[in-house]
Amino acid sequence: MTKQFDYIVIGSGPAAFGLTTALKEQQSTKTALIIDNDRFGGTCPNYGCEPKIFLEGAVRNVLIGQQLQGRGIQQAAKIDWAALMAAKQATFAPYPDNAQSAMTTDYVQTLQGTATFADTKTVLVNGQAYQADKIVIATGLKANHLPIQGQEYTHSSNDVLDLAELPKRVTFIGSGYVGMELATVLSAAGAQVEVIEHSPHALGAFYPDHAAIVVKQMTQRGIRFHFGQSVNAVRQMATGFTVETAEGQHYDSDYVIDSSGRVPNIDRLALDVAGVATDRHGILVDDHLQTNVAGIYAAGDVISKDPAVAPQLTPVAQFEGEYLAAGAQAPIAYPVMATGSFTFPQIAQVGMPVAQAVGNSDYRIKRLALSPDFAYAGTNDEDAELVGIFDQQNRLVGASEVSQTATDDINQLAGVIGSGQTVADWRQQQLYIFPTLASKIKYFLA
Ligand SMILES: Cc1cc2nc3c(=O)[nH]c(=O)nc-3n(C[C@H](O)[C@H](O)[C@H](O)COP(=O)(O)OP(=O)(O)OC[C@H]3O[C@@H](n4cnc5c(N)ncnc54)[C@H](O)[C@@H]3O)c2cc1C
Numbered sequence: 001m002t003k004q005f006d007y008i009v010i011g012s013g014p015a016a017f018g019l020t021t022a023l024k025e026q027q028s029t030k031t032a033l034i035i036d037n038d039r040f041g042g043t044c045p046n047y048g049c050e051p052k053i054f055l056e057g058a059v060r061n062v063l064i065g066q067q068l069q070g071r072g073i074q075q076a077a078k079i080d081w082a083a084l085m086a087a088k089q090a091t092f093a094p095y096p097d098n099a100q101s102a103m104t105t106d107y108v109q110t111l112q113g114t115a116t117f118a119d120t121k122t123v124l125v126n127g128q129a130y131q132a133d134k135i136v137i138a139t140g141l142k143a144n145h146l147p148i149q150g151q152e153y154t155h156s157s158n159d160v161l162d163l164a165e166l167p168k169r170v171t172f173i174g175s176g177y178v179g180m181e182l183a184t185v186l187s188a189a190g191a192q193v194e195v196i197e198h199s200p201h202a203l204g205a206f207y208p209d210h211a212a213i214v215v216k217q218m219t220q221r222g223i224r225f226h227f228g229q230s231v232n233a234v235r236q237m238a239t240g241f242t243v244e245t246a247e248g249q250h251y252d253s254d255y256v257i258d259s260s261g262r263v264p265n266i267d268r269l270a271l272d273v274a275g276v277a278t279d280r281h282g283i284l285v286d287d288h289l290q291t292n293v294a295g296i297y298a299a300g301d302v303i304s305k306d307p308a309v310a311p312q313l314t315p316v317a318q319f320e321g322e323y324l325a326a327g328a329q330a331p332i333a334y335p336v337m338a339t340g341s342f343t344f345p346q347i348a349q350v351g352m353p354v355a356q357a358v359g360n361s362d363y364r365i366k367r368l369a370l371s372p373d374f375a376y377a378g379t380n381d382e383d384a385e386l387v388g389i390f391d392q393q394n395r396l397v398g399a400s401e402v403s404q405t406a407t408d409d410i411n412q413l414a415g416v417i418g419s420g421q422t423v424a425d426w427r428q429q430q431l432y433i434f435p436t437l438a439s440k441i442k443y444f445l446a
């Protein structure tokens with residue numbers, strides 16, 4: 001017999017978490033079924049942000065120590081990879097069970113299995129049919145596998161986050177968020193790292209001048225970058241592999257990571273049966289997150305969306321889940337969006353991109369070199385910089401920072417932009433703890 005729910009959510013990641021949390025907060029009696037065919041909680045706590053930031057926490061301390069050698073630190077700490085991974089596994093092993101029980105309530109059920117559309121109102125899981133008025137596709141993204149010779153020798157970020165032994169020579173294909181963050185980790189842990197990128201820059205989502213500073217410092221730590229090179233084959237050698245590029249170069253390696261991007265995880269849904277429209281970036285939705293089929297919605301990374309408005313990130317997926325639980329009455333309005341990459345140094349930005357404001361007389365651009373700041377001077381980071389964009393009413397409308405604390409600083413500035421206040425008004429309302437690194441924001445906002 002077909003089982004009925006108010007909502008069926010396919011995928012149990014942050015989008016589903018946002019939806020179920022919001023239903024709980026509303027004390028809703030609406031019923032929901034959350035289905036996942038992998039670890040409950042989705043990418044973020046199992047294969048993404050959370051294990052990544054766990055490793056980054058250890059790595060950051062090593063790199064801070066290295067940066068301060070000769071300035072009072074005699075010997076930087078060293079990573080014991082096996083011990084670090086054992087600590088990571090012990091912390092994260094209970095996550096899927098915890099996530100599943102956190103979602104389950106009197107009204108919300110969870111189910112392990114692959115969901116496939118049987119028609120526009122019905123999905124099949126393990127041979128059983130389930131129906132709902134609202135079906136939400138929240139199946140996220142999966143790692144891209146470049147269609148190249150030797151693809152089977154490449155690994156994904158999932159593999160890196162479970163890597164038992166640290167390889168000697170590691171090669172990343174792609175220098176986006178994933179490649180740059182994991183290159184930071186593996187290099188700091190002691191691997192010899194190469195990054196091959198087919199565009200001229202790393203971290204294409206960020207302000208190029210600040211991305212170049214991240215590359216400069218990673219290069220100083222021994223990471224080798226090869227820009228303008230498109231990987232087109234990986235060949236097995238007597239020892240290890242060689243990575244070949246269309247430009248005729250080859251790079252020897254023990255472990256090759258395909259960090260060339262992420263693609264919609266929609267293959268097993270039978271979307272054609274329901275008639276749900278997609279493009280190569282994911283599922284097409286309107287401004288209420290509804291697909292072309294009435295009653296079928298999408299939320300989170302699986303949506304084909306403009307990354308400048310709604311990047312494929314955990315807080316966005318959660319926000320979209322909450323929006324659907326609230327009834328999706330008005331068109332979705334995304335708040336000010338801060339993003340960051342946990343490289344060393346970190347890079348982060350919020351609001352209008354700096355490159356967009358350069359040369360536009362409607363905006364004033366302010367650059368603040370952070371190293372002369374006495375709160376920051378102790379970090380021995382000469383390149384740290386905060387750049388802000390102010391409109392004609394002297395409101396902050398965008399910012400980018402490269403520094404050890406860029407993500408936290410930019411979070412602070414997201415609040416300033418979100419308030420819509422002039423900087424003069426904002427300065428009347430906040431006094432920051434002094435001398436924190438964030439206290440510079442007070443005189444930056446002038
Ligand atoms: C290495 C890495 C680091 C990251 N770091 C950050 C970060 O620092 N900050 C940040 O904001 N974001 C980060 N992200 C992105 C973040 O993880 C995603 O934006 C977020 O998880 C998206 O949530 P979602 O709910 O849309 O989908 P997901 O979390 O991807 O969940 C989708 C779930 O659906 C399941 N599924 C797929 N198909 C089916 C099916 N047919 N039936 C049943 N289940 C199915 C999948 O197995 C998966 O569990 C990172 C991602 C990666 C890979």
Ligand SMILES: NC(=O)c1ccc[n+]([C@@H]2O[C@H](COP(=O)([O-])OP(=O)(O)OC[C@H]3O[C@@H](n4cnc5c(N)ncnc54)[C@H](O)[C@@H]3O)[C@@H](O)[C@H]2O)c1
Nearest residue numbers: 174175176177178196197198230231260261262312340341
């Ligand atoms: N800190 C964070 O918030 C965080 C961290 C990790 C992932 N994410 C999310 O995951 C998404 C995916 O990140 P990603 O790094 O996998 O993808 P990405 O699209 O950001 O980067 C992929 C890179 O690979 C390069 N590339 C593609 N094909 C290549 C080839 N054949 N040879 C050489 N280079 C090639 C591209 O030019 C690009 O620079 C991000 O957009 C973000 O939404 C966020």
